[in-house]
Amino acid sequence: DTEVTQTPKHLVMGMTNKKSLKCEQHMGHRAMYWYKQKAKKPPELMFVYSYEKLSINESVPSRFSPECPNSSLLNLHLHALQPEDSALYLCASSLGQGSGDTQYFGPGTRLTVL
Amino acid sequence: EDQVTQSPEALRLQEGESSSLNCSYTVSGLRGLFWYRQDPGKGPEFLFTLYSAGEEKEKERLKATLTKKESFLHITAPKPEDSATYLCAVQRGGGNKLVFGAGTILRVKS
Numbered sequence: 001d002t003e004v005t006q007t008p009k010h011l012v013m014g015m016t017n018k019k020s021l022k023c024e025q026h027m028g029h030r031a032m033y034w035y036k037q038k039a040k041k042p043p044e045l046m047f048v049y050s051y052e053k054l055s056i057n058e059s060v061p062s063r064f065s066p067e068c069p070n071s072s073l074l075n076l077h078l079h080a081l082q083p084e085d086s087a088l089y090l091c092a093s094s095l096g097q098g099s100g101d102t103q104y105f106g107p108g109t110r111l112t113v114l
Numbered sequence: 115e116d117q118v119t120q121s122p123e124a125l126r127l128q129e130g131e132s133s134s135l136n137c138s139y140t141v142s143g144l145r146g147l148f149w150y151r152q153d154p155g156k157g158p159e160f161l162f163t164l165y166s167a168g169e170e171k172e173k174e175r176l177k178a179t180l181t182k183k184e185s186f187l188h189i190t191a192p193k194p195e196d197s198a199t200y201l202c203a204v205q206r207g208g209g210n211k212l213v214f215g216a217g218t219i220l221r222v223k224s
Contacts, residue, residue: 004157031210042201042214043158056211090157099145099207100165105157 003027004106006091012112015081021109023074023091030096032074033103034066037088043105049074050096081113116141120202120215127192127222135187135218137202147185148212149178150201158201161187192222 004025013019023032031050035043048056049068063085065077074091088108094101117140127133139147146165150158162171164180171178175196177188187200199219203212 006157033210042203042216043212045211048210050210056209088155092157094210096210099205099209100163101205101210102146102148102160102163103210103212104160105150108155108157110155 004091004093004104006089006106006109008109009107010110010112012114013078013081014114015083017081018077018079020078021076021089021091021111023076023093023106024072025093025104025106026072027093027104028071028095029093029104030071031094031101032068033092033094034064034074034076035090035092035105037090037108039087043090047076078111081111083113086111086113116204116206116213118202118204118213118215120200120218122218123216124219125221127189127220129193129222129224130191132188132190132192134189135200135202135220137185137187137215138183139185139202139204139215141204141206141213143207144204145207146205147180148203148205149185149187150203152199152201152217154199161200189220192220194222194224196220197222 034046047066067075091106092103149161152158162178199217203214
């Protein structure tokens with residue numbers, strides 16, 4: 001089973017709202033990722049957690065705050081977003097053995113910021 | 115800087131018309147090259163991982179090959195359900211960041 005689940009599937013929020021995206025995997029993977037994908041563009045890496053510790057932050061604005069409560073869960077907390085943050089947010093996971101790991105993606109959360 | 119270029123940007127095929135997608139890359143110390151399929155509004159679906167030049171992998175109508183400078187995704191006798199965007203990504207040694215190409219949009223008509 002190579003399933004990564006994400007909730008919610010769709011989210012509409014105002015610029016003053018606070019919301020969270022959730023990601024879960026039960027494959028025993030120890031690396032988890034957040035990507036942002038705009039229409040007709042490839043995914044762009046935002047954050048990487050390795051063994052529940054933040055290992056990569058691709059200079060993402062502080063209005064995006066990641067959290068990894070345990071090895072199976074990954075959250076992305078959203079606050080004071082801008083309309084240009086509207087995108088498909090993808091979670092992925094991999095074994096965490098280092099480079100060469102295959103990343104498995106979830107179905108994504110379609111975020112619209114009004 | 116790592117770079118991945120995919121061609122063509124878009125490809126229209128008739129059902130049964132075989133073809134190939136190209137992924138050219140420049141990366142220092144390649145540790146893996148990955149192919150994904152993505153349907154509109156959905157997450158990328160993993161297809162293949164290739165690790166070294168000369169490696170080939172097959173799955174149904176798809177075959178991926180790797181050289182020191184590029185990878186090909188060969189599609190044999192495609193069907194309409196093969197229509198999707200195909201993404202290529204590379205990973206360098208020492209990290210787990212994927213660098214994606216822009217993708218090839220494939221349309222197969224019956």
